[in-house]
Amino acid sequence: xxxxxxxxxxxxxxxxxxxxxxxxxxxxxxxxxxxxxxxxxxxxxxxxxxxxxxxxxxxxxxxxxxxxxxxxxxxxxxxxxxxxxxxxxxxxxxxxxxxxxxxxxxxxxxxxxxxxxxxxxxxxxxxxxxxxxxxxxxxxxxxxxxxxxxxxxxxxxxxxxxxxxxxxxxxxxxxxxxxxxxxxxxxxxxxxxxxxxxxxxxxxxxxxxxxxxxxxxxxxxxxxxxxxxxxxxxxxxxxxxxxxxxxxxxxxxxxxxxxxxxxxxxxxxxxxxxxxxxxxxxxxxxxxxxxxxxxxxxxxxxxxxxxxxxxxxxxxxxxxxxxxxxxxxxxxxxxxxxxxxxxxxxxxxxxxxxxxxxxxxxxxxxxxxxxxxxxxxxxxxxxxxxxxxxxxxxxxxxxxxxxxx
Amino acid sequence: xxxxxxxxxxxxxxxxxxxxxxxxxxxxxxxxxxxxxxxxxxxxxxxxxxxxxxxxxxxxxxxxxxxxxxxxxxxxxxxxxxxxxxxxxxxxxxxxxxxxxxxxxxxxxxxxxxxxxxxxxxxxxxxxxxxxxxxxxxxxxxxxxx
Amino acid sequence: xxxxxxxxxxxxxxxxxxxxxxxxxxxxxxxxxxxxxxxxxxxxxxxxxxxxxxxxxxxxxxxxxxxxxxxxxxxxxxxxxxxxxxxxxxxxxxxxxxxxxxxxxxxxxxxxxxxxxxxxxxxxxxxxxxxxxxxxxxxxxxx
Numbered sequence: 001x002x003x004x005x006x007x008x009x010x011x012x013x014x015x016x017x018x019x020x021x022x023x024x025x026x027x028x029x030x031x032x033x034x035x036x037x038x039x040x041x042x043x044x045x046x047x048x049x050x051x052x053x054x055x056x057x058x059x060x061x062x063x064x065x066x067x068x069x070x071x072x073x074x075x076x077x078x079x080x081x082x083x084x085x086x087x088x089x090x091x092x093x094x095x096x097x098x099x100x101x102x103x104x105x106x107x108x109x110x111x112x113x114x115x116x117x118x119x120x121x122x123x124x125x126x127x128x129x130x131x132x133x134x135x136x137x138x139x140x141x142x143x144x145x146x147x148x149x150x151x152x153x154x155x156x157x158x159x160x161x162x163x164x165x166x167x168x169x170x171x172x173x174x175x176x177x178x179x180x181x182x183x184x185x186x187x188x189x190x191x192x193x194x195x196x197x198x199x200x201x202x203x204x205x206x207x208x209x210x211x212x213x214x215x216x217x218x219x220x221x222x223x224x225x226x227x228x229x230x231x232x233x234x235x236x237x238x239x240x241x242x243x244x245x246x247x248x249x250x251x252x253x254x255x256x257x258x259x260x261x262x263x264x265x266x267x268x269x270x271x272x273x274x275x276x277x278x279x280x281x282x283x284x285x286x287x288x289x290x291x292x293x294x295x296x297x298x299x300x301x302x303x304x305x306x307x308x309x310x311x312x313x314x315x316x317x318x319x320x321x322x323x324x325x326x327x328x329x330x331x332x333x334x335x336x337x338x339x340x341x342x343x344x345x346x347x348x349x350x351x352x353x354x355x356x357x358x359x360x361x362x363x364x365x366x367x368x369x370x371x372x373x374x375x376x377x378x379x380x381x382x383x384x385x386x387x388x389x390x391x392x393x394x395x396x397x398x399x400x401x402x403x404x405x
Numbered sequence: 406x407x408x409x410x411x412x413x414x415x416x417x418x419x420x421x422x423x424x425x426x427x428x429x430x431x432x433x434x435x436x437x438x439x440x441x442x443x444x445x446x447x448x449x450x451x452x453x454x455x456x457x458x459x460x461x462x463x464x465x466x467x468x469x470x471x472x473x474x475x476x477x478x479x480x481x482x483x484x485x486x487x488x489x490x491x492x493x494x495x496x497x498x499x500x501x502x503x504x505x506x507x508x509x510x511x512x513x514x515x516x517x518x519x520x521x522x523x524x525x526x527x528x529x530x531x532x533x534x535x536x537x538x539x540x541x542x543x544x545x546x547x548x549x550x551x
Numbered sequence: 552x553x554x555x556x557x558x559x560x561x562x563x564x565x566x567x568x569x570x571x572x573x574x575x576x577x578x579x580x581x582x583x584x585x586x587x588x589x590x591x592x593x594x595x596x597x598x599x600x601x602x603x604x605x606x607x608x609x610x611x612x613x614x615x616x617x618x619x620x621x622x623x624x625x626x627x628x629x630x631x632x633x634x635x636x637x638x639x640x641x642x643x644x645x646x647x648x649x650x651x652x653x654x655x656x657x658x659x660x661x662x663x664x665x666x667x668x669x670x671x672x673x674x675x676x677x678x679x680x681x682x683x684x685x686x687x688x689x690x691x692x693x694x
Binding site: 085 | 428456463508549
């Protein structure tokens with residue numbers, strides 16, 4: 001009784017203005033410091049694995065693309081890879097390239113989305129607005145290729161449903177150049193900002209051994225010095241043919257994870273460009289008649305980490321077991337290692353650093369239109385640069401350049 | 406570790422297994438009885454330093470199967486430990502959470518939806534089903550209709 | 552016209568409720584705030600508390616665990632309150648129909664609390680941001 005009396009418990013959720021999805025966190029706090037953390041999920045449990053057993057093999061990709069709206073290319077891809085493993089299907093070259101292009105475009109928009117949200121979590125709404133503005137053209141490209149901004153429904157067992165039309169290719173290449181320039185500007189602004197250094201460095205550190213124990217994946221692992229990436233380790237689609245590198249950082253703090261995501265965006269842009277140039281001709285799908293009995297594991301690198309699907313077939317037209325492991329499922333529990341000992345104010349950011357598909361519903365800042373001084377873009381940029389320089393002098397952070405990393 | 410070394414190292418634990426299956430070059434299934442599952446997983450995680458991926462619980466016809474998936478990221482090989490839980494009335498299995506903290510959630514989930522009790526689990530509370538879900542109904546079992 | 556309804560139409564403050572969605576509709580709702588769509592120029596703004604809200608933007612199927620929380624949120628809003636079902640899941644549980652953990656659709660859950668609740672539907676998976684804006688405009692014109 002005495003023990004409980006001394007503990008203060010702080011509830012975050014299930015509806016929290018900073019979180020899109022419902023999750024209920026219980027933080028045990030001592031003053032400002034978090035001493036324990038517990039979570040209650042279930043709000044979002046829809047029973048997809050059971051539902052999948054009632055659908056035919058061909059219908060399941062549409063279901064699994066609705067597991068997560070932002071990873072709606074990687075989930076079906078991991079699933080079809082598992083089924084193709086059972087049926088031993090040889091997928092046409094062109095389909096592999098189309099899959100790569102869609103998945104990398106998804107990664108670009110997802111990483112930009114995270115950067116924006118991370119900015120919003122620390123009250124830096126300029127980054128939020130910028131990142132989301134630059135993300136829009138990517139969604140437009142995806143809409144042009146697949147017919148939908150999200151939930152592309154483009155992969156099927158044995159290949160792809162839609163091809164990348166030839167007349168869209170120059171448009172994509174041109175758009176990629178603009179996105180690259182904008183992302184570079186954003187990245188430089190983030191790396192250069194003394195406030196972000198002060199706010200993000202050393203916050204929510206996930207040590208390397210904790211990262212291994214909690215089996216985290218994706219940018220969360222790569223930010224903690226565990227350079228794992230399914231695209232590199234067990235190459236699927238066309239990744240083995242492309243020239244790219246796995247980005248990793250050793251610090252394990254929120255800043256490292258941000259750097260990993262930003263630099264990965266450039267790698268993705270490079271990959272899409274190369275894949276478009278190398279795009280072989282030929283059909284985009286192979287005929288698959290039936291799925292023999294057996295079991296298969298498929299995994300793919302979603303923007304948040306490894307997506308894993310296990311499928312078992314008994315020779316009928318429906319899977320008899322289909323297991324889905326989304327990356328957040330292993331990334332989120334790592335908060336036990338990264339949040340304890342932190343300040344309350346840092347917890348939401350640390351939780352967000354693994355990108356658990358959160359989002360914000362809070363109101364964002366608007367310019368005061370009654371202000372008599374009217375600034376244009378150039379003068380605002382001037383003001384911002386002057387302030388940054390002054391802050392750097394006061395805080396004394398080192399200058400960090402994109403080229404140094 | 407490359408694929409050949411991994412295959413050789415996996416032989417070291419062969420006496421705890423009832424068989425090794427292989428569906429393709431880099432997909433290995435280690436079949437074992439439920440009492441050996443902790444030792445096999447400890448060998449994979451601590452000795453071979455494989456990455457824990459996830460656990461799958463399957464309602465097979467006469468028994469439950471619990472599959473611990475591990476990955477070797479250097480050669481891209483998936484090693485799956487397939488444990489058979491033969492007692493359908495009181496299914497029980499050793500928890501691997503004391504070994505791998507990352508397995509906590511999935512074991513709680515399997516306990517919720519398949520009703521397999523994980524012994525020595527530090528916190529086997531309800532995770533994925535709602536607060537007033539009836540006790541004793543396990544949605545992923547075959548007899549339950551969706 | 553009822554003056555309460557009249558005032559509601561001028562500048563709608565909305566609260567976003569996720570009841571088990573795949574994040575697609577949610578992201579598109581947040582998209583509405585960002586420079587390309589920017590609904591704040593119409594006076595529509597997302598608020599952090601249901602007590603400030605004139606409308607609820609509900610996404611997701613309404614899972615069993617979320618249903619009671621949705622009802623609680625609806626009770627906390629000031630009335631009249633328009634409930635917008637965003638996306639196929641919220642309108643009629645969509646692809647998740649009949650799953651064991653689904654209590655939805657959303658209108659069923661809300662009408663258990665208030666049989667006269669004003670409910671508007673924006674279908675699509677996910678509805679495009681343009682469709683969402685048009686849905687809100689049409690619904691407000693209809694009241």
